[in-house]
Amino acid sequence: MSASTTARTVLASGDHFIAPRLFADALREAAPGLALDIRTQTTPWPVEPFGPVGNVQEASGTEEQLLEALGDAEVAMVQMAPFTGRVIERAPHLKLIAVARGGPVNVDVAAATRAGIPVTFTPGRNAAAAAEFAIGLMLAALRRIPSSDAELKKGVWRGDYYAIENAGIELDGTTVGLVGYGAIGSIVARVLNAFGSRVLVHDPYADPARAAADGVELTGLEELLRRSSVVSLHARVTPETRHLLHADNLALLPEGAVLVNSARGELMDYAPLPELLRSGRLGALALDVYDTEPPPADWPLHDAPNVITTPHLAGATRQTAERAAAITAGEAARHLRGEPLRHVANPEVLGAGRRP
Template identity: 35%
Template sequence: MTTPFILVSDCDLPGTVIEDTLRSAGLHAERAASPASDDLATLGADATGLVVQWAPITAEVLDRMPNLRIISRVGIGYDMIDVEAATARGIAVANTPSYCIEEVAAHTIAMIMTQARGLPAYDRAVRAGTWKAVDARPLAVRPSTTTVSVLGFGRIGSIVARGCRALGFRVLVADPYAPADGIRSAGCEPVEIPDAVAQADILTLHVPLTEATRHLIDAESIATMKPGAVVVNTCRGPLVDERALADALRSGHLGAAALDVFDGEPLADGSPLRDLDQVLLSPHAAWFSPEALADLPVHAAENVIRFLAGESVPIVNPAYAG
């Protein structure tokens, strides 16, 4: 019996945990020399499984991997994979949705509270010799009089919503796939996306990146937001039109933003977001803790192992077998 071959397209995490985990399960595993499509297609011509972090997995790449049965994403999002093409070719696509739920939710709430209490501005002022409590910028809110709108009520969004509610915020939730009763049971109010955006003092994003959600927050939607509102994004950079966001911050229509993810990463040196004091930036780090770092590559490899053993894995395209 031929040992299944698993190709690792790319991974910027330290070590060889993915390959080691696959090999310990009796699979043959190799990492590609580069994530270039030709390298992947050449080495992966006989691959049964593919583990991918950032490499674009297009229909053309899939056509050159005729034996492929499973793609496992090293991470939660999977917008670098042409899922429709994989489904059409009978290839399952799995992600790793549980490795950093606590971390991203905590990072999001930290960003919300940092901006809600004007901490960066206070810090700069104290360091500059100014001692003035009533000069908070952009905000110094009372939670009970402040509305947090959460777009997406999945694993992370639901924790953020409950956490904000526990702190006393009024919380609106917009998620067409979440039962309204479940949102209400968390002490939150179910609304449609335009209402959530328009009523938000603080808007936080927790939706998958699709063609429908790309630039969900654009100039048109920002124009409906309250003057001084704050945008928080720890999900996917392209959910926000960064140029429109920067324009709204410069004009003063929006009060602040807190961003962990960007349309292009690393954030470009020339990005206007770098020069705006009211923007809090982190380097796509919301996922990180030592525990999450250890879990992520193992989870990605175990998806392949369990799938080939006929066990349940977090498949994002259940129609692949249809």
């Protein structure tokens, strides 16, 4: 670096999943030749659960810690740090917030927009991981893998699972309904087709031509619930999809249906689930996400039959972390070179409204 070269200041705010070094290494690879001053911050997630911070959700660390780490940084590459309205107002040098997540839920996007700061995100970062995990939950529920393992370790040999009334169900020939057909849902459908499943999809934004080419059938939500022996959720949480599944439409499921949610807890109302399991309307429930994370000790589903639970692990692969860092660094590099950004949550700032 020559004495006349001014380094561009970047904050790499990672955690124990996407480590700051992943951001830093990816940015150096994406922006060779650029003089960079990369500062780092590590927030405590997932060692400590994320939660609301200020006016943002699913964040880790404090506003004060983030402001200290930011300093005069022009670009922030971030995973969980809380970019609240207060932080944005107190970061006059900041010109880009590049978030390494499928949606910038830890950023006050409205405040960033008012400040003229683009906020980018990383669509599809965990699509393969989440799709594989959903298939794993389906197989685990249909074939009683977790409960069989737990019982055998206690010395109980469940030979009665071979009895016809207790036997598992194959994905081959089974109708599986997918609620949501974005990056994750479409991969799940492809895998299910390979298993030989009949795949129904409910997604108002799905392209019918693409669905037909993929060999899936688009349906309304109620029809999907009536016809599907397995239902798996893959939608985003919006005002329209919050509690999309509830007591009334869950009652449409065939007797003994399996319900899988590895997307977002807010997509369904958890209150009716214990009774649906006890009545047999639900044959099994497989969850990676919850209405409260982590679930409290007195959570009713802890004692309900045929429930599989995992601690929000669907996206937890090394490839997801590396892919997210690379996509985020690509956006940071494009900003630093003055090139168009690709995945912008607030495109209205691109132009006259962008912070100079």
